[in-house]
Amino acid sequence: MIIATGIGIGLLAGLLAGMLGVGGAVILIPGMVLLMGVEQHLAQGVSLAVITLTALVGAIAHYRRQNVRLRVALWIAPAAVAFSILGAMVADKLDASLLRQIVGSVIIVAGLFMLTRGWRAGKRLES
């Protein structure tokens, strides 16, 4: 049962990620926490493990089509990795309810971002 619910939530997250190119975790974390009753820290760890796999598969597919600016990725990666570890260590020290509220806020901001089509604004800059 837990596996079936997990696969279902994963399927929905993957569908949206495939169609919009965003948002695995926006579905994954609330799906686990609100629908499956998974503890907040655990949900975040699982989310990162799943994203590691999906991002790798996606990145390889894009790389084959020459859609990865490797140099830019290499510039961003060192600080990103260091702060990801730091962020995870901070999260470990925080209360589950506080973390859930932080994640909720991030998801709301991401949703508003989608609604105002901030993404499109970037597209206009390009042309």
Next chain:
Amino acid sequence: MTRQILISSLIGAAAGMLAGLTGVGGGVFLVPLLVGVLAVTQHQAHGTSLAVIFPIALAGAITYVIRGHIDWVLALGLALGGLVGVVLGVRLMTRVPERQLRWIFGAFSVFVGICMIIA
């Protein structure tokens, strides 16, 4: 050049902190930053964003695993569904109007976020 690396590092620091703290990949924010600030084309922004999210998520995941915040069976189930979903989603992408989908997903995210806060 130096300035670009500095800006890239700042973006990386913010993206990494967000991912490590919350477990969210952050593609929603990374893609527009890559396009708007680092002049990556929209086309390449998706791929580059994923290439950045991979090491971020890996480093964060390892830290969570070390602290014992992991359930491999659950992760496997979600990943299985997720990989099938991505393949289906990419195929469906051309058949579903993107703007409406974005709008619906945006509204849904705001609702889910509120649920997370008041739960």
